[in-house]
Amino acid sequence: MKEEPITFTRNVSHRGPDDFSNLKIKEPMRIAAGTEGIYHALKHSFKEMGVTRSIPALFKMNQKDGFDCPSCAWPDPEHPSPIAEYCENGAKALADEATTSHIGKEFFAKYSVEELSRLSDYQINAFGRLTEPLILKANSLHYEPISWEESYQLIAKHLHNMNNPDEAIFYTSGRSSNEAAFLYGMFARALGTNNLPDCSNMCHESSGVALSETLGIGKGSVKLEDFYEAEVILIAGQNPGTNHPRMLNALEKCKKNGGRIVSINPLLESGLVNFKNPQSVKGMLGGGTQLADIHLPVKINQDIALIKVILVKLKELDREKGDVFDHSFIREFTEGYDALMADLEQYELSQLIEMTGVGEPAIDQVVDYLANAEKIIICWAMGLTQHKNSVATIKEYVNLLLLKGAIGKPNSGTCPVRGHSNVQGDRSVGIMHYINPALNQRIEKHLGFKAPEHEGVDVVGAMKAMHEGKAKVFMCLGGNFLMAASDTDYTAKAIQKCDLTVQVSTKLNRTHLVTGKTAVILPTLGRSEKDIQHGKEREVTTENSMGRVRASKGVLKPASEDLKSEIEIVSGIAHAYFKGDHAVNWKEMGEDYDLIREKIDLVAKGFNKTAERAKGVGYYLPNNARERDFKKLPNGRAKITLNPLPDHQLAKDEFILMTIRSHDQFNTTIYGMDDRYRGIYNERRVLFMNIKDMKALHLNKEDIVNLNSTYDGIKREAYNFKVVPYDIPQGNLAAYFPETNPLVPFNHFADHSRTPISKSVRVRISRAEGQA
Numbered sequence: 047m048k049e050e051p052i053t054f055t056r057n058v059s060h061r062g063p064d065d066f067s068n069l070k071i072k073e074p075m076r077i078a079a080g081t082e083g084i085y086h087a088l089k090h091s092f093k094e095m096g097v098t099r100s101i102p103a104l105f106k107m108n109q110k111d112g113f114d115c116p117s118c119a120w121p122d123p124e125h126p127s128p129i130a131e132y133c134e135n136g137a138k139a140l141a142d143e144a145t146t147s148h149i150g151k152e153f154f155a156k157y158s159v160e161e162l163s164r165l166s167d168y169q170i171n172a173f174g175r176l177t178e179p180l181i182l183k184a185n186s187l188h189y190e191p192i193s194w195e196e197s198y199q200l201i202a203k204h205l206h207n208m209n210n211p212d213e214a215i216f217y218t219s220g221r222s223s224n225e226a227a228f229l230y231g232m233f234a235r236a237l238g239t240n241n242l243p244d245c246s247n248m249c250h251e252s253s254g255v256a257l258s259e260t261l262g263i264g265k266g267s268v269k270l271e272d273f274y275e276a277e278v279i280l281i282a283g284q285n286p287g288t289n290h291p292r293m294l295n296a297l298e299k300c301k302k303n304g305g306r307i308v309s310i311n312p313l314l315e316s317g318l319v320n321f322k323n324p325q326s327v328k329g330m331l332g333g334g335t336q337l338a339d340i341h342l343p344v345k346i347n348q349d350i351a352l353i354k355v356i357l358v359k360l361k362e363l364d365r366e367k368g369d370v371f372d373h374s375f376i377r378e379f380t381e382g383y384d385a386l387m388a389d390l391e392q393y394e395l396s397q398l399i400e401m402t403g404v405g406e407p408a409i410d411q412v413v414d415y416l417a418n419a420e421k422i423i424i425c426w427a428m429g430l431t432q433h434k435n436s437v438a439t440i441k442e443y444v445n446l447l448l449l450k451g452a453i454g455k456p457n458s459g460t461c462p463v464r465g466h467s468n469v470q471g472d473r474s475v476g477i478m479h480y481i482n483p484a485l486n487q488r489i490e491k492h493l494g495f496k497a498p499e500h501e502g503v504d505v506v507g508a509m510k511a512m513h514e515g516k517a518k519v520f521m522c523l524g525g526n527f528l529m530a531a532s533d534t535d536y537t538a539k540a541i542q543k544c545d546l547t548v549q550v551s552t553k554l555n556r557t558h559l560v561t562g563k564t565a566v567i568l569p570t571l572g573r574s575e576k577d578i579q580h581g582k583e584r585e586v587t588t589e590n591s592m593g594r595v596r597a598s599k600g601v602l603k604p605a606s607e608d609l610k611s612e613i614e615i616v617s618g619i620a621h622a623y624f625k626g627d628h629a630v631n632w633k634e635m636g637e638d639y640d641l642i643r644e645k646i647d648l649v650a651k652g653f654n655k656t657a658e659r660a661k662g663v664g665y666y667l668p669n670n671a672r673e674r675d676f677k678k679l680p681n682g683r684a685k686i687t688l689n690p691l692p693d694h695q696l697a698k699d700e701f702i703l704m705t706i707r708s709h710d711q712f713n714t715t716i717y718g719m720d721d722r723y724r725g726i727y728n729e730r731r732v733l734f735m736n737i738k739d740m741k742a743l744h745l746n747k748e749d750i751v752n753l754n755s756t757y758d759g760i761k762r763e764a765y766n767f768k769v770v771p772y773d774i775p776q777g778n779l780a781a782y783f784p785e786t787n788p789l790v791p792f793n794h795f796a797d798h799s800r801t802p803i804s805k806s807v808r809v810r811i812s813r814a815e816g817q818a
């Protein structure tokens with residue numbers, strides 16, 4: 047890529063090192079969790095936080111009077127097990143947050159940002175919790191302490207100095223509470239901008255768009271308990287054993303009740319093969335439960351072709367039997383059926399099957415399950431959402447549910463499995479860059495100010511605005527924007543063009559090192575920590591992947607006395623900016639969270655008596671798809687849609703790369719160097735490749751290669767990956783994110799949702815220099 051000069055003297059590394067540790071490759075594991083899962087969880091907890099902190103905290107995680115697990119958004123059962131309602135990865139996330147390693151001014155006086163930026167993401171995270179507010183002054187190489195009040199005043203000054211409010215951008219990662227996110231989103235609007243990009247833009251935005259357009263709600267329709275008696279559950283483009291481990295408990299229940307589980311994924315992910323439930327003695331001692339009845343190894347991004355094959359075959363059966371589709375549901379609640387039936391006539395079945403890469407007998411088995419079932423759930427995650435045609439792909443899966451009438455009845459429906467623990471709640475309370483006129487009206491009525499009426503930037507828009515020098519202040523409520531966003535080098539330059547970058551964070555990450563001219567770190571309390579004011583413990587609320595809002599109260603002593611809650615921080619900045627002269631009393635809200643909940647009830651749709659109803663197991667937000675109420679859609683009907691096949695114009699030497707998570711990471715936070723379930727130890731720079739493709743390129747196991755992607759004539763590169771032969775479709779590759787993000791072009795994203803194409807990047811492979 048052509049280098050642009052940067053207006054900047056700090057010589058920080060955008061990417062970190064690309065050297066190797068000591069790779070060991072074993073056979074992929076076939077059994078997930080069980081005693082080994084517990085062993086790994088506790089080993090990590092005890093090492094990071096000691097036994098005395100670990101045990102009480104683990105007992106309170108996901109419990110009614112405790113705190114919501116800070117890791118993924120999988121829901122808690124209505125009747126949690128009193129002993130252990132968490133998984134290995136929840137325990138790891140807790141240990142990472144509640145670690146007893148801390149860093150403050152001495153650390154930053156010793157190490158410059160340049161030195162720190164040469165370390166790996168794993169090393170950077172391992173230093174521990176941030177303990178005091180810090181500032182990196184223009185042209186300085188070291189962070190130094192700043193008082194809270196000074197930092198608020200500095201931010202307020204920069205915000206006042208802007209030419210217009212859209213020169214500020216407010217990013218949110220999905221770990222913030224509803225209360226913090228609400229205050230933050232409303233502050234941006236009070237300032238005059240809708241520049242509210244969030245991690246959803248890189249995550250489930252495609253699901254939101256596809257579901258809103260077809261079912262009238264951008265969220266899933268199932269509840270946890272629906273899993274238990276579903277007849278068929280499809281799990282497409284999701285790796286629950288690693289990313290949503292307690293989902294396996296729900297799948298196990300379904301399985302025990304005779305349900306069928308189908309995995310649709312280029313990889314045979316471990317949790318779905320065999321699962322030993324660590325929450326049950328029988329599960330730990332016995333041979334485990336085989337979860338997936340069948341695995342369809344679909345080629346990357348060929349889900350539309352696969353679902354079309356299934357639909358064509360179901361249509362044929364329906365013609366014979368008359369009741370394979372739910373015709374009364376289709377008549378009463380949907381539109382677009384005839385058009386879809388006509389469209390399905392045009393495909394040559396054998397061609398479609400070839401595109402999928404899946405054998406026809408396996409597809410026929412799944413068709414048989416679906417033809418004979420009425421209660422069907424479809425679960426998905428990033429394997430469907432991060433392609434150019436993601437919205438169409440998800441709509442095609444929705445077609446299947448609509449034809450089967452499997453929406454809005456027990457044990458059936460859509461289940462986009464959300465990532466961050468409160469990413470769904472953040473959206474519900476107003477973190478979004480687009481305009482919702484009804485929300486704006488409620489803001490005016492109940493908060494007393496007028497929200498701006500022009501759309502703000504999403505993540506891709508934020509990168510571009512900063513890169514073009516149109517943004518001056520970039521603030522992040524959590525997250526690690528540099529490493530999470532696509533096109534790392536482009537994003538780094540974008541961030542460096544800002545005058546001021548502000549990170550509200552728990553742990554050090556690379557976005558603290560590659561910064562605007564002046565940078566501020568505001569350290570905050572984690573979910574597991576006590577939030578005490580005037581001797582009173584305060585609680586926040588979150589919303590899980592299935593739309594249930596619950597209270598969350600930390601139990602641990604905070605990492606430092608100088609931490610503030612995210613809510614206090616946002617209120618502090620807003621108060622410094624408005625100096626008490628605004629319709630909203632920001633200061634008061636930062637002190638009394640009940641005042642925020644009262645406003646959330648009035649302003650955010652569906653929230654009602656939250657302070658009271660969020661206690662215990664919490665309450666469900668309204669969900670029209672669950673009620674078969676499609677009034678909000680243009681013709682008052684759910685939409686069956688026509689979705690074209692993907693068109694990948696690959697050159698002969700190009701592959702499709704998916705950038706995936708290892709078992710030892712939470713997004714950009716690297717907990718460890720292993721990916722146990724896939725048999726990878728001590729190394730992250732690996733490239734999973736089909737043995738036939740390796741042979742064609744004369745590559746041997748552990749040969750070192752570089753990857754490059756060329757879009758619009760611009761070549762991007764990522765260096766040094768060791769080739770690992772793996773059971774992956776020919777022509778497909780997999781490697782870990784964020785090491786591969788430099789390959790993902792900033793200007794290629796999903797149609798309609800603008801989610802970067804992190805799961806289908808066209809790449810070429812070349813041998814690294816010095817390799818024979």
Ligand SMILES: Nc1nc2c(c(=O)[nH]1)N[C@H]1C(S)=C(S)[C@@H](COP(=O)(O)OP(=O)(O)OC[C@H]3O[C@@H](n4cnc5c(=O)[nH]c(N)nc54)[C@H](O)[C@@H]3O)O[C@H]1N2
Pocket residue numbers: 117118119135249282283284285286288289290310311312313315344345346347348349426427428429430464465466704705706707708709711712713714805
């Ligand atoms: N431990 C842990 N838990 C997490 C996270 C974490 O990093 N670590 N991250 C959290 C977040 S924010 C999110 S969004 C979720 C992510 O959860 P996942 O979506 O499960 O995460 P990925 O590793 O991105 O996995 C994508 C899966 O999709 C498959 N896949 C890729 N392309 C295709 C395709 O074209 N079709 C099909 N059918 N499958 C495909 C991949 O093989 C892989 O199994 O997890 C959340 N939970």
Ligand SMILES: Nc1nc2c(c(=O)[nH]1)N[C@H]1C(S)=C(S)[C@@H](COP(=O)(O)OP(=O)(O)OC[C@H]3O[C@@H](n4cnc5c(=O)[nH]c(N)nc54)[C@H](O)[C@@H]3O)O[C@H]1N2
Pocket residue numbers: 218219220221222245246248249250428432465466523524525526527529530531532550551552553554555570571572573612705706707712713714715783784786787790804
């Ligand atoms: N290539 C590629 N890129 C991807 C993806 C992919 O699959 N492939 N996945 C995308 C997805 S799904 C997502 S969601 C994004 C994730 O993007 P982000 O949400 O931006 O990234 P995280 O790694 O989750 O953020 C980790 C940081 O959050 C901070 N943090 C942790 N807990 C708290 C807290 O309680 N409060 C505050 N204020 N800060 C906290 C810590 O400082 C930590 O370093 O990445 C996206 N990027």
Ligand code: SF4
Pocket residue numbers: 108115116117118119120121131132133134135136137289290291292293
């Ligand atoms: S499944 Fe997700 S929310 Fe539940 S304990 Fe595990 S990481 Fe936490």
Ligand SMILES: [Mo]
Pocket residue numbers: 245248249250464465466
């Ligand atoms: Mo995500």
